[in-house]
Amino acid sequence: MSDAGSVKHYDVLIIGAGPGGCSTAIALKDAGLRVAMIDKSKFPRDKVCGELMHRKAVETLNTILPGFEQTFKAFPKTLVLKHTQINYKGQLIQFDWKNESYTCPRMDLDNFLLGQVKEHTNTDIFTSTAPDKITVNNDGVTITIKDSPTVYTGKIVIGADGANSVVAKQLTERSINRKHYLGAVRAYYSNVKDTHPDISQVFFSPKYGLNYLWVFPVEGGKVNVGFGLLSQNIADKKINLKDAFYEYFKQSPELSAKFKDAVQEGPLEGFGVPLGSSIGAPSGNCFLLVGDAASLSNPLSGTGIGNAVLSGKLAADQALRCFKTNDFSPSAMLQYDADLQTAIVNDLVKSYNVQRTLSKLPFILDVVFWLGKFEKVKKYIQSMV
Template sequence: MVDTGTKAFDVIICGAGPAGSTCALALADSGLRVAVLEKSSFPRDKTCGDAVAAYVPKVLATIDSALVRSLEDFTEKVNVNTCRLVAPNQKAFDLHFSQTGFISRRMDWDNFLFEKAVAKSNTTFFLNHTISDVTITSDGVTVMAGNTEFKGKMVIGCDGAHSVLNRKVTGTRPDPAHHCGAVRAYYSNVSGIPDNTFEIHLVKDLLPGYFWIFPVKNNLANVGLGVLSSVVSKRRMDLRASLQRVVEEIPYVSDRFKNAERIGKIEGFGLPLGSRKVPMSGDRFMLCGDAASLIDPLSGEGIGQAIVSGRYAGWHAKKCFEENNFSASHMKQYDAQVYQKFWSRHRKNHIIQRLMNSEWLLNGVFNAALKSSMIRNVVSKSFT
C-alpha cells in the first residue's frame, strides 16, 4: 500500500541505526509521540568493523537496566578483552582490558537495538521510508519521505554520514583531513586468531590508518582497513585493492589467509571523524552519531558515540518539551554535553593520528612499549 498524506508527531527521528534506536529508547517514557523514519527494513547490514566499545552496556543501563539483561542474553556476539597491536616492523604486543567489549555483525546488533525500540508504545517506526527533504520553520518541522509529510515540533538527525538533515540545515561539508575511507569484508577460516582478541595492524602503506582482523561468530572474521581521505586522494589509493594486497601479499598476514574464503563482497563506506567541531544543533533540531561527525579519529569507533549522543538527544528533547523551548540557544546544552564527553579524547587522538604518519616513530614506540607497561597503558587508552 502506498503511504500518502500528512502525519503528526511530537519528535521525528531520522534513521534507525544505533543513534536513532537509542534516541527512541531514551524517549520511551516521555509520553511524547515519536516517529522514526528509516530507509531500510530490519534486519539490515551496515558496513562496519562491528566492534562495540566496552562502555556501551553501561550507557544502555542509564536508559533502562532491562536492556543490559537482554544484552547478556544476546548471543550474536564475540566478547573481546584483548587488543593485539602490530607495528610496521611486525613487533606486536597484547593490551588486556579490565572491561569486555564485543564484536557483533551490524545485521544482528542494530536489529537488537531496533527490536528494543520498536517495542515501546509511544514510538512508531516507518521502515522503507527514505527521507528526501526537511524544512524547519518557527512553528515546527516537516520531513518528507516518499509521498508522506511528517510534521513535528522537532527533528533529530540520526541518518548517518550522508545525513539529509545535516546537509539541509548546517553548512558542514566533508573535509578530507577529517574524514576516513574504509573497506571491510567477511572471511571464514582465518587462522591464528587468538581467543577474545581483536587485531590492529599498523601496515606501513596505510599509515596513519590501519588494517584490522576482528573475530565474529561462526568462525568468521571481519577484515578491513581505513585510511584518512586526504591520504587516499594524495596517494590515489584504491582501498579494495589495498585490502586484497594486504591479505594476499604481506607474508605474515597472507600465511593466515591460505585456507580462508571471502564471504560476500568487499564493502566500503566513509567515516566523518570527530577531529573537528561541527554544528550539532540549531532551532528545532539536533544531530547525533555520524550525522554529527563523532567518530574517533584514531580508532574509527563511532557506535559508542552514536549511542551516547542518541541518548543525550533523547533526554534533551524531553527537556525541550518540558520547558517549551526549541531554540538554538537551548539546544546548545546538547552540544556541550556531547563535546564534554568526547572532545578531549578526540583531540588527543587526532594528535596521535598525525604522529602515526611516521613509521620510524611508531616502531620506536613499539620497541619502548615492549619494555614498559606504562607506555603500553598509554597506547591502550588511545585505542579503546
Template sequence: MTESADVKQYDVLIIGAGPSGTSCALALHQAGLKVAIIDKSEFPRDKVCGELLHKKAVETLNAILPGFEKDFINFSKTLVLKHTTVHYKGKSLTFDWVSESYTCPRLEFDNYLLNTVRKYTSTDIFTATVPDKITVTDDGVTLTIKNSPVIYSAKIIIGADGAHSTVAKQLTEKTLDRAHYLGAVRAYYKNVKNTDNVTSEVFFSSKYNLNYLWVFPIEGNLSNVGFGLLSSNISENKINLKESFYDYFKQSPELAEKFADAEQVSTLEGFGVPLGSTIGTVSGKRFMLIGDAASLSNPLSGTGMGNAVMSGKIAADQLIRSFKANDFSAEFMKGYDNVLQSSIVDGLYSSYKAQRTLSKLPFLLDIVFFIGKNKRIRKYIQSIV
C-alpha cells in the same frame, strides 16, 4: 500543506534507525513524548562497518534500560572481546582489557536495537520510508516522504541518518571534508588461522601511513577484515582502496600466513566514516544531529558506535529539557553542543592529535612496542586508549 494531505503528528521525529537513533528513542521511553523513527531501509538491513562495539556503548544502553547489558551479552550473535593483539614489523603486543568490547554483525545488532525499541517504548517505527523535504518554521518541523502523500509534523527533528545525512544536508552547511573523512573497505573471511572469539587484532604498515588493517572475530567462525585511509590521502595519491586492501597482505608475512587458508565469503565493500577531528554544526533551531550525522567517529581508531549511542542519550536529555522549557531555539539547543563537547568531542580531538603525531613520527610506534614489553607500561597504555 493541502487539506487532503495525510498528516502524522509527533513531538519528536528521529530520522535513522541505527544505534544513535534507537538509543535516543530508548532514552525517551519515560519522557511522555510522542516519538517516531523513520528509516529509508527495511529491517533487518546490513550496514558495512568494522562492527566493533566498545564497552561504553553497552554501559550507556544499560543505564537507559537496566538489564540491557545482560541480555545483549546473552544474545546469540554477540561476542565478548577481552584482548587486542597489535602487530607491527613482525612484532606483536597483546593488551588485556578490564572493560570488554564486543562484536555483533550490524545486520543483527541494529535489528536487535530496533526490536528493543518496539518492546520497551511506544515509538512509532516507519521503515522503507524515504525522507524528502524538511521544513522548519517557528511552530515546528514538517517532513515529506518520497513517493508518498504522508506528511510528518513534529516540534523537533533528530538527524540520526548517518554519514550522508539528509537532515544535515538540508539544515546545515556541512560538506564532505576529505581531510576528516575515512574511506574504508571491509569483507568477511572464514577459517582465518590463529584466531579466537575473545581477541581482536590490528596490523600496522608503514607503507600506508600507519593506518591499520583490522581482523575482528564474528560469531560463526568468521572474521570482519577491513582497512581504511583518509579520503584526502586516497585522492592526493590516487589510491585504489580495494587494491591496497589486498596489497596489505603482501606487506606483512605474518598477515599473509594468517590468511593462507582463509576464504573470503563476502564481497569487498566500501564505506565512509566522518571523523570527529572536525565537528561543525550539530544543532540549530528545532534540530540536532547525532552519530555519524554529527561526525563522531574516533580519528585514531575509526570506531564510532560507542559515541553514536552516547550522543543519542545526550540528545534525549536535551529533548526533555527543551520540552520542559518549551524552547527549541538554536540558542537553547547549544546545551546539547556543550554536553557533547565535554563528553565526546574533547576526547576525539585528543585522538586526532595522537593520530597526526603518529603519522608524522612513525618511529613512535617502534618506541611503544619497545617499552610496551614492560607490564606496568603496557597497563598504563591500556588505561588511556
C-alpha cells in the same frame, strides 16, 4: 499520534534507526512524548562496519535501559572480547583488558537494537521510508516522504541518519572535508589461522603510514577484516581502496601466512567515516544531529558506535529540556553542543592530536611498541583502557 489525512503529527521525529537513532528513542521512552522513527532501509539491514563495540556503548544503553547489558550478552550473535593483539613489523604484543568489548554483526546488532525500541518504547517505527524535504518553520518541522503523499510533523527533528545524513545536508551548511573523513572497506572471512573469539587483532603496514588493518572475530567462526584511509590521501595519491586492501595482505608476511587458506565470505564493501576532528554545528533551530550525522567517529580508531549511542542519549536529554521550556531555538540547543563537547568531542580532539603526532613522527610508534613490550608499561596501558 493523530492522523489527519496523510499528515502524521508527532513531538519528536528521529531520522535513522541505527545505534544513534535507537539510543535516542530508548532514552525518550518515559518522556510521554509522541515519537516517530523513520528509516529509509528495510530491516534487518547491513551497515558496513568493523563491528567492534567498546564498552561505552553498552554502558550507555544500560543506563537508559536497565538490564540491557545482560540481554545483549545473552544475544547469541554477540561475542565478548577481552584481549587485543597488535602486530607491528613482525612482532606481536597482547593486551589483556580489564574492560571487555564486543562484536556483533551489524545486520543483527541494529535489528536487535530496533527490537529493544519496539519492546520498551511507544515509538512509531516507519522503515522503507525515505525523507524528501525537511522544512523548519515557526510551528516546528515538516517532513515529506519520497514517493508518498504522507507528511510528518514534529516540534523537533533528530538526525541520526549516518554519514550521508539528509538532515545535516538540508539543515546545515555541511560538506565533506576530506581531511576529516575516512574511506573504509571491510569483508568477512572464514578459515583464518590463529584467530580466537575473544581476541581482536590489528596489523600495521609501513606502506600506509599510520594505519591499521583489523581482524575482528564475529560469531560463526568468521572474522571481519578491513581498513580505512583518510579521504584526502585517497584523492591525493589516487588510491583504489579495494586494491589497497588486497595489497595489504601481500605486503605483510604475517597476513599472507594467516590468510593462506582463508575464504572470503561475501563482497568487499566500502563506506565513509566522518571523523570527529571537525564536527561543524551539531544543532540548530528545531534540530539536533547525533552519531555519524554529527561526525562523531574517533579520528584515531575510526570507531563511532559508542559515540552514536552516547550522543543519542544526550540528544534525548536536550529534547526533554526543549519541551519543558517550550524553546526549540538555536540558542536553547547550545546546551546540547556543550554536553557533546564535554562528553565526546574533547576526547576526540585528544585522539586527533595523537593521530597527527604519529602521522608526522611515525618513529614514535616504534618507541611505543618497544615500550609496550615491558610488562610494567603494558600493565599501565591495560589499566588505562
